Amino acid sequence: MSAHRAYVGLGSNEGDRDQHLRRALERLAAVPGVKVARVSSFVDSELVGDGPPQGRFRNAVAELHTTLPPAALLAVCKALEAEAGRRLPAPRNHPRPLDLDLLFHGDCRLDTRELVLPHARWHEREFVMGPLRELGLDLAALPRQQRPIVLTSPEDLAATCTGWLEGGCLIGLVPTMGSLHRGHQSLVQRARGECDRVVVTIFVNPLQFGPGEDFAAYPRDLETDLARCRDAGADVVFAPATAAMYDPAFCSHVSVGAAAEGMEGALRPGHFSGVATVVARLFVMVRPHRAYFGEKDAQQLAVVRRLARDLGFPLRVVPCPIVREADGLAMSSRNVYLGAADRRASTVLVQALRAAREAFRAGQRDRDRLLQVAAAVLAGEPRAALDYLELRSEGDLEPLPPGPVVGGRLLVAARFRDGARPVRLLDNLSLAADDA
Ligand code: PAF
Numbered sequence: 001m002s003a004h005r006a007y008v009g010l011g012s013n014e015g016d017r018d019q020h021l022r023r024a025l026e027r028l029a030a031v032p033g034v035k036v037a038r039v040s041s042f043v044d045s046e047l048v049g050d051g052p053p054q055g056r057f058r059n060a061v062a063e064l065h066t067t068l069p070p071a072a073l074l075a076v077c078k079a080l081e082a083e084a085g086r087r088l089p090a091p092r093n094h095p096r097p098l099d100l101d102l103l104f105h106g107d108c109r110l111d112t113r114e115l116v117l118p119h120a121r122w123h124e125r126e127f128v129m130g131p132l133r134e135l136g137l138d139l140a141a142l143p144r145q146q147r148p149i150v151l152t153s154p155e156d157l158a159a160t161c162t163g164w165l166e167g168g169c170l171i172g173l174v175p176t177m178g179s180l181h182r183g184h185q186s187l188v189q190r191a192r193g194e195c196d197r198v199v200v201t202i203f204v205n206p207l208q209f210g211p212g213e214d215f216a217a218y219p220r221d222l223e224t225d226l227a228r229c230r231d232a233g234a235d236v237v238f239a240p241a242t243a244a245m246y247d248p249a250f251c252s253h254v255s256v257g258a259a260a261e262g263m264e265g266a267l268r269p270g271h272f273s274g275v276a277t278v279v280a281r282l283f284v285m286v287r288p289h290r291a292y293f294g295e296k297d298a299q300q301l302a303v304v305r306r307l308a309r310d311l312g313f314p315l316r317v318v319p320c321p322i323v324r325e326a327d328g329l330a331m332s333s334r335n336v337y338l339g340a341a342d343r344r345a346s347t348v349l350v351q352a353l354r355a356a357r358e359a360f361r362a363g364q365r366d367r368d369r370l371l372q373v374a375a376a377v378l379a380g381e382p383r384a385a386l387d388y389l390e391l392r393s394e395g396d397l398e399p400l401p402p403g404p405v406v407g408g409r410l411l412v413a414a415r416f417r418d419g420a421r422p423v424r425l426l427d428n429l430s431l432a433a434d435d436a
Contacts, residue, residue, distance in 0.1 A: 002067070003035075003065045003066060003067050004065070004066055004067070004105055004106035004108075005037075005063060005064070005065060005104075005106060006063075006064045006065075006066050006070075006073060006102065006103075006104060006105040006106065007061055007062070007063055007064070007102075007103040007104045007132070007135075008028070008061065008062050008064060008073075008077065008100055008101065008102055008103065009059065009060075009061050009099075009100070009101040009103050009119070009122070009127075009128050009131075010024055010025070010059060010060045010061070010062060010098070010099070010100055011045075011057045011058070011059045011096075011098070011099040011100075011101075011127070012057065012058050012084075012096070012097055012098050012099065013047070013054055013055045013056060013057040013058070013095050013096065014054075014055070014085075014095040014096055014097040015085070015097045017057070017058035018042060018058060020058075020084050020097050020098045021042060021058060021060055021098075023084070024080050024084065024098055024100060025039060025062060027080050027083070028062065028064065028076070028080070031068075031076050033066055033067040033068045033072075034064055034065075034066045034068060034073070034076070035064065035065045035066070036062055036063075036064055037063045037064060037065050038062070038063040038135055039060055039061075039062045039063075040060050040061045040062075040130075040131030040132075040134045040135055041060065041131070041134060042058050042059070042060045043058070043059050043060070043127055043130055043131060044056050044057065044058060044059075045057045045059050045125075045126065045127035047093060048124075048125060049092075049093050050093060051092070051093030051094060052093075052094060052095075054094070054095040055095065057127065059127040059128070059131065060131055061103070061128060061131035061132055061135060063135055066105075070102065070105045070108055070110060070115060070117060071114070071115065073102060073105065074102055074114060074115050077100035077101075077102060078100075080098065080100060081096075081097075081098045081099065081100055084097040084098035085097045085098075086098055086099070092193075101119055101128075102115065102117065102119065103118065103119045103122050103128065103132075104117065104118050104119070104122075104142070104143070105117055107143075109143070110167075111145075111163060111164065111167060112164075112167030112168060112169070113164075113167055113168040113169045113170070113196050114167075114168070116145060118142070118143045118144060118145055119145075120145045120147055121145075121147075122142075122144075123139070123142075123144050147230065147234075147235060148200070148226065148229050148230055148234040148235055148236055148237045149235065149236045149237070150226065150236075150237050150239060151236055151237070151238050151239075151240075152238070152239055152240050152241065152244060153240065153244055154240065154244060154245070154281075154285050157199070157236065157238045157285050157286065158285045158286075160236060161197075161199065161285070161286050161287055161288075164196070164197045165287060168196075169195075169196035169197045170194075170195045170196045170197070170289045170290070171195060171196070171197050171198075171199060171286060171287070171288045171289055171290075172191030172192075172194060172195030172197070172198045172199070172288060172289070172290045172291070172292060173191075173198075173199050173201070173282060173283070173286045173288035173290070173291045173292070173315075174187045174188050174191055174198065174199070174200045174201070174234075174291075174292045175201045175203075175278075175279060175282050175291070175293070176200060176201060176202055177202065177203065177204045177205065177218065177333070178202040178203075178204065178219075178220055178221070178222065178225045178239075178333075179218070179219040179220065179221060179225070179333035179336075180202075180224075180225045180228045180229070180333075181323075181331045181332075181333065181335075182323050182331055183294055183296060183322065183323035183330075183331035183332075184200075184228070184232075184294075185228055185231070185232040186320060186321075186323050187292040187293075187294060187320045188200055188229060188232035188233060188234055188292075189232050189233060190292055190318070190320055191290065191292050191318075192232065192233035192234075194290060194318075195289065195290060197235045197236070198233060198234050198235050198236075199234070199235065199236045199237075199238060199286050199288065200229045200234040200236070200237050200238070201237075201238040201239075201282055201286075202222065202225055202237060202238070202239040203238070203239065203240055203245060203278065204218045204220060205245075205274060205275070205278040206242060206246075206274075207246070207253070207270075207273070207274030207275075207277055207278060208268075208270075208271050208272075208274030208275045208278065209271075209274070210268055210269065210270060210271065213268070214334075214421065217421060218333075219333055219334075219336060219337075222239060225237070225239075238282075238285075245278070245281065252277075253273050253274075253277045254273060254276035254277045254280050254307065254311075255273055255276075256272045256273055256276050256303055256306070256307070257306075258398075259272070259299070259302050259303045259305075259306040259396070259397070260272035260273070260299075260303055262388075262390070262399065263299050263388050263390060263397075263411060263413070264299045264300070264413070264426070265299065266388075267387055267388075267413070272299070272300070272303045275300055275303060275304070276303055276304070276307045279291075279304055279307060280307060280311065280313075283308075283313045283315065287315075288315050289315055289316065290315060290316045290317075290318050291304070291308075291315055291316070291317050291318065292318045292320055293317060293318070293319060293320065294319075294320050294322065294323075295319050295320060295321055295322050295428070296322045296330050296331070296332065296426065296427070296428070297426065298397060298409060298411055298426075298428045299397055299411070301317070301319055302395070302396055302397045304317055305317050305395075305396075306396075322427075322428075324350070327347050328347050328350035328351070328354075329343075329346050329347050329349075329350065329425075330349070330350065330425070330426070330427045332425060332426070334423050334424070334425070335423075335425075337421050337423045338416055338423055339416075339418035341383065341418055342383055342416035342417070342418045342423070345381050345383035345384060345416065346384075346416060346425055348377060348378060348380070348381035348383075348384050348414075349378075349384070349412050349414060349425060349427040350427055350429070351377050352374040352375070352377035352378045352389070352412060353374060353410045353412060353427060353428070353429035354429065355373050355374060355376075355377045356370045356371070356373045356374040356391075356410055356429075356431070357410070357429055357431055357433065358373075359373045360431045365404040365405055365406075366403065366404060366405075367391055367400055367401075367402055367403060367404070367405050367408075368402055370391060370405070370410075370431075371389060371390075371391055371410075374389055374410060374412070375389055378412070378414070383416055383418070384414040384415075384416060385414055385415040385416075385417070386412070386413075386414050387413040387414055387415060387424065388411070388412070388413055389410070389411070389412045390410070390411050390412075391405065391408045391409070391410050391411075391431075392408060392409055392411060393408055393409070394407060394408060394409050394430060394432075397409065397411070405431075407430070407431050407432050408430075408431055409428055409429065409430050409431070410428060410429050410430075410431065411426070411427075411428040412426070412427050412428065413425065413426045413427075
């Protein structure tokens with residue numbers, strides 16, 4: 001078999017760092033089919049990303065001439081890491097005696113659970129780029145993985161995901177309508193921590209907007225969204241045009257039953273059918289193992305859970321906690337439209353929910369009394385026009401009968417109207433929640 005030129009990044013920040021690197025190079029050179037052709041100087045670097053406090057890394061890059069295929073060379077690297085005392089599977093970003101990253105292997109392009117070639121982030125790391133430059137490589141000419149990969153056609157998305165599934169990857173899906181804020185980013189980060197590949201979809205779905213609603217005016221800013229997806233660790237951003245999702249003859253819709261009754265379902269007829277239809281379509285394209293939804297849209301979450309169960313999608317719906325501004329307002333893409341006075345007034349929603357939760361903690365168990373506590377707080381803010389305030393069961397959000405409750409979720413929606421355009425805000429809180 002002909003020899004390929006491969007590059008391996010070496011790193012160590014535990015024990016005798018130089019000794020770990022030297023030993024790894026000796027051991028690599030002793031592997032049949034591997035010749036260590038050149039090695040850069042050893043350089044120091046700090047940990048990239050979050051991790052426990054730890055010492056600086058010692059890094060280098062080695063150029064190998066090898067007849068081993070990528071998977072075999074990777075296996076050698078893993079064996080040397082283990083031999084150096086690295087505990088595998090290693091917790092993310094913890095100190096390690098030896099880290100060997102396969103950066104390039106000839107012209108090979110791979111995207112499997114075990115190995116991505118070229119390495120996905122070599123061009124973001126000075127401790128790799130510096131040594132590569134020293135070895136005389138023209139960094140601009142070296143191949144890169146684009147992250148996130150931006151796709152617009154359902155066929156390309158499905159093909160990319162098929163490749164990942166065949167490579168054994170666990171896929172996480174974060175469906176969004178864009179205009180991403182820290183709440184969305186927390187979903188992407190959670191998916192990043194739990195999955196091998198993360199797909200974020202950005203699609204303002206016309207099916208879930210009613211005639212008088214803000215479809216045309218819904219905030220759209222793809223460039224900023226892409227930067228936020230990259231920062232949060234998305235592998236793919238799928239941002240299709242409407243025609244790519246729904247061809248002109250499109251006429252099949254998912255109809256949602258009891259989960260869509262009341263609250264948003266009553267105020268926005270057809271909304272949850274639109275949500276369920278697009279989500280089902282995304283599930284079919286991506287075939288994710290996990291799909292991440294914010295608890296902020298609690299009824300949507302209940303609808304999607306029901307959808308996954310009823311239609312048998314083989315995935316886990318992962319609920320993610322509401323992310324709030326410092327003053328408690330739940331983050332929402334529509335918050336930008338609040339006028340200054342409404343923005344100040346908008347915290348009344350969370351204050352009302354928290355007041356009812358306090359009453360519950362203090363021993364109040366009567367459903368209507370708890371609702372009255374929240375309603376009294378809301379009534380003190382004339383800027384908030386209440387759409388609904390309900391106490392429902394956790395999870396499925398089923399209506400609770402009058403009388404004593406053992407727990408449940410309070411849900412509220414209200415309209416504000418002094419900003420650039422009227423804004424509806426939703427919020428909810430579990431009576432059992434122990435957050436602030
Ligand atoms: O929550 C949203 O942003 C949307 O309803 C969703 C789930 C992406 C479907 O269009």
